[in-house]
Amino acid sequence: MTTSIGWNLENSYTTLPDTFFTRYKPTPVRSPQLVIFNESLASTLGLNAQVLQSEEGISVGAGNSIPEGAEPLAQAYAGHQFGHLNKLGDGRALLLGEQITPTGERFDIQLKGSGRTPYSRGGDGRASLGPMLREYIISEAMYALGIPTTRSLAVVSTGESVVRETALPGAVLTRVAASHIRVGTFQYAAHLGTVEDLKALADYTLKRHYPEILDDENRYLSLLKEVMKRQASLIAKWQLVGFIHGVMNTDNMTISGETIDYGPCAFMDTYDPATVFSSIDREGRYAYGNQPPIAAWNLARFAETLLPLLHENQEQAVEIAQSTIEEFPNLYYANWLPGMKAKLGLFTEEDEDKALIDDLLNLMQKHKADYTNTFLALTFDTVKETVFSGVPEFMDWYKRWQARLGKQEESKESAHELMKNHNPAVIPRNHRVEEALEAAINGDFTVMHRLLDVLSKPFAHVPDQTEYCKLPVDSNRPYRTYCGT
Ligand code: AMP
Ligand code: MG
Secondary structure, eight states: OOOSSOOOEEOGGGGSOGGGEEEOOOOOOSSOEEEEEOHHHHHHTTOOHHHHTSHHHHHHHHTSSOOTTOOOEEEOOEEEETTEEEEOOOSSEEEEEEEEOTTSOEEEEEEESOOOOTTOTTSOSOEEHHHHHHHHHHHHHHHHTTOOBOEEEEEEEEEEEEESSSEEEEEEEEEEESOOOBHHHHHHHHHHSOHHHHHHHHHHHHHHHOGGGTTSTTHHHHHHHHHHHHHHHHHHHHHHHTEEOSOOOGGGOBSSOOBOOOSSOEEOOBOOTTOOOBTTOTTOTTOGGGHHHHHHHHHHHHHHHHHHHHOSSHHHHHHHHHHHHTTHHHHHHHHHHHHHHHHTTOOSOOTTHHHHHHHHHHHHHHTTOBHHHHHHHHHHTOGGGSTTTTOHHHHHHHHHHHHHHHTSSSOHHHHHHHHHHHSOSOOOOHHHHHHHHHHHHTTOOHHHHHHHHHHTOTTOOOGGGHHHHOOOOGGGOSOOBOSOO
């Protein structure tokens, strides 16, 4: 039954064994106010944007009332955080239910920052306004870039303070996801549940995300392979736009293949594989260049959880898991290479392509070139305006690239179009995001709305984006991001 807001909620997660969740209600807040709202997402979900933005809808977004049909719960999960396995769970989030859209899709509706739960450990269960708006901006930017991601429906300020280093305004984010099942959910099952629990989770996941392989001979092995495929594609997309997640713990890696948990993430400006923004990632475990091997490491942890389901003989199960996981680098490369070729306008395949790409990246690193703007300059033939202007070794590379373009039948115009569609004009540059957040926290939302508008069409290449392509002035560097927000 749908309501005036359009809620059409199911609660299939509650069919899992109860070790996987705890039914729990959000803690009401004092004075909820809608801060930002995603009309187009609301409409995709089959929700009435007008009613959702009224007192009735805001009350749900604040956790002050529960929508009809919702059976709120906190999900249990575990996770390797910076390499150490911990028992975790939704410490400041609650799943309200799964919205079935008019086209029959199923999306988790989750409140983030909705108060303490049995999994809160020492935390206050709350979130502050800045980081929730930051998640809103970056997740929507990722969506517009064509990168699988959780999305943001609304941010509601609470009228209460949260205490971090200082007192900050509190907020609740409504997050929308294909699901919130994580590698860490499987680790929870494997380490803290029974084999039956694990099997129930795997079967639930298969039905929800991979129904086409349900009848495979070894469906759990197929599950591992499909998750690897989606992650290989996802991480390649991150690398191609210079996105650095910042905290690729196994609890922050989804089984659906969506990007999740926008904590200390940020986009790289100057190309350098060692780029790290997160203040707590002191050893660079989650540096830009480490993201593909870390994804493989996380997937190996996922494979371990599946061992009892892969084969009844433990040794053979290990062998199957290992030989499958070893394929990840190839899978990743098979996604990354075509993506990089498209960024350079290449339709065909030549042996020299890998070297051509690697040499460009090395030159970018050596000359401290901006990653996004270098590809833009190649697309629009404006290299003269970059650090590469008059650099002989770059001009050698440029000639090689032109010669390579000349080898394909496709016209220069087609190559230009291909490049336009694969090289974003705008990414959420750190100084722009900060500027929008600062204004918003001081009550001026115009800067953020304008930024969101520009970020929603990254491949439009229109003049009003030019301002957003500019680099930060040096005093804004080095940029630092913070966790536990
Ligand atoms: P995250 O760094 O957001 O991926 O969170 C890691 C774990 O810490 C998850 O189990 C969160 O639910 C939990 N957590 C983060 N912040 C808080 C908080 N303020 N209160 C309670 N739990 C939290
Ligand atoms: Mg997390």
